[in-house]
Amino acid sequence: MNRTWIESNTFHHSEFKDLDRLVAEKRRKKLSISLCLPTLNEEKTIAKEIVIMKSELMTRCPLLDEIVVIDSGSTDKTRDIARSYDVTVHEADDILPHLEKFKGKGENLWKALYVTRGDIIVYIDADIKNIHHRFAYGLLGPLLLSDTIKFTKAFYDRPISVGENKWRPTGGGRVTELVTRPLFALFMPDLTQILQPLSGEYAGYRSIFENIPFPVGYGVETGMLIDMHEKWGLEVIAQVDLDRRVHRNQGTKALGRMAFVIIRTFLKRIERLGRVDIKQNLFDEMIQYSLIRGKLRPEIRLFEQCERPPMATVTEYREKFAPGNPD
Numbered sequence: 001m002n003r004t005w006i007e008s009n010t011f012h013h014s015e016f017k018d019l020d021r022l023v024a025e026k027r028r029k030k031l032s033i034s035l036c037l038p039t040l041n042e043e044k045t046i047a048k049e050i051v052i053m054k055s056e057l058m059t060r061c062p063l064l065d066e067i068v069v070i071d072s073g074s075t076d077k078t079r080d081i082a083r084s085y086d087v088t089v090h091e092a093d094d095i096l097p098h099l100e101k102f103k104g105k106g107e108n109l110w111k112a113l114y115v116t117r118g119d120i121i122v123y124i125d126a127d128i129k130n131i132h133h134r135f136a137y138g139l140l141g142p143l144l145l146s147d148t149i150k151f152t153k154a155f156y157d158r159p160i161s162v163g164e165n166k167w168r169p170t171g172g173g174r175v176t177e178l179v180t181r182p183l184f185a186l187f188m189p190d191l192t193q194i195l196q197p198l199s200g201e202y203a204g205y206r207s208i209f210e211n212i213p214f215p216v217g218y219g220v221e222t223g224m225l226i227d228m229h230e231k232w233g234l235e236v237i238a239q240v241d242l243d244r245r246v247h248r249n250q251g252t253k254a255l256g257r258m259a260f261v262i263i264r265t266f267l268k269r270i271e272r273l274g275r276v277d278i279k280q281n282l283f284d285e286m287i288q289y290s291l292i293r294g295k296l297r298p299e300i301r302l303f304e305q306c307e308r309p310p311m312a313t314v315t316e317y318r319e320k321f322a323p324g325n326p327d
Contacts, residue, residue: 006193009142009149009238013134016141016240019061025144032065034118035136038108040072042126043081049124049131050085056133063137068116069126070095070108078126090115096316102306105200106220110308113210114317121209125200129246139203142238150208150236151228153194154201156245173198179259180222183266187275188226190234197225198262201242208236210312210323217303218258219265226269253288253299260286261303268305 016022026033035053039046050067057063067087071079082089093101095111109123120143122136139152158173176198184191191197198221212227214220228237250258264282271278288299312323 005190005234009234010195010241011138011142011238012241013138013141013243016137016145017134019057019063019137022137022140022144023061023063026063029144031119031144032117033063033120033122033140034112034116035064035067035122035124036109036112036116037067037069037082037124037126038072038105038112039069039074039078039082039126040105041074041076042078043074043076045129045131046078046126047081047085049126049128050082050087052131052133053136054085054087057136063140064122065118066116068112070112070115072103072105072108088115096314102216102308104215104217104220104306106214106218107216107308109220110214110216110311113206113311114314114320119206120203121206122203123201130244135201135242136203138240138242139201142240143203143205146238148235149238150232151204151238152202153196153225153237153239154199154242154245155194155196155239156199156242158196158245175255175259175262179262180266183263187270188229191225191229193234194225194237194239196239197221199245201245206321207323208232210317210321211310213310214308215261215265216306216308218261219305222262222265223269223307226266230273256288257286257301257303261305264303264305 037046037049053064053067069082069087069089071089071091073091073093079089092108092111095114112121120140122139124135128135135154139154142149142152173196176196180197181192184197208228212224212231215223267276267278267282270276284302284304286301286303289296290299311317317323
């Protein structure tokens with residue numbers, strides 16, 4: 001286990017608060033930067049995220065070159081609100097429309113590669129209640145100031161809701177501590193140093209993202225880390241402390257469904273790497289139960305394990321961009 005990585009490649013966002021320095025490095029390296037906000041029914045938070053990122057990192061300081069919203073088919077006013085603030089909005093189904101259509105965060109992130117133009121792409125979830133522009137510049141700092149770091153991952157305190165407008169300081173990240181970290185400890189202990197492997201905020205060079213596959217659903221962060229670690233090692237990865245993130249917490253059953261997909265993604269990855277030999281096909285249905293009027297009722301949810309190939313292998317993408325390889 002590489003025990004020095006967590007010391008050398010862990011940062012705090014305050015180390016990168018000199019935005020003029022970041023812009024100077026961006027210009028010196030002749031880079032462009034895209035911010036992608038994947039959305040599904042985020043009308044309560046999307047406006048504030050866009051306003052803060054545009055005003056702080058485009059108007060006041062030209063760190064971002066574009067903001068792009070990729071929507072999964074919201075039934076609320078998410079897309080209308082986003083368009084009203086003059087950012088580019090795409091429905092995921094309209095991007096590469098000849099391909100089979102899937103729903104999921106990973107699908108949005110993958111398709112963002114085709115419609116963004118940045119050399120660096122920042123992905124930030126659209127449900128953050130305490131949004132601040134550090135969520136972007138903190139992740140960009142190591143990418144711009146280092147010549148070896150190609151991907152940055154956020155970590156933070158995650159308070160958990162215990163009632164209306166009441167929060168316990170810690171308690172978020174339950175799936176990480178109960179599922180992902182134990183699996184990493186068993187099979188890939190180096191990756192236990194990544195404090196919040198499932199965080200939804202990360203940034204990286206296009207040349208990294210375009211050369212790895214994207215699971216279309218909850219498994220995207222897990223698959224991404226494993227694939228990057230196997231292809232390029234921990235040295236290209238850094239993590240940044242963003243202090244605190246407040247968002248809507250999901251219930252236990254929803255977290256169970258998330259865990260189901262993450263475990264399945266993990267098992268398929270380590271089988272592909274030859275670390276285990278699974279003797280049977282894994283099932284696609286998550287089975288849970290509810291007690292309704294005194295009777296137990298099964299709740300069965302199908303999670304097909306669909307995965308998009310590296311975007312660099314897609315013909316239309318190759319025609320639009322000239323895919324490269326990470327240094």
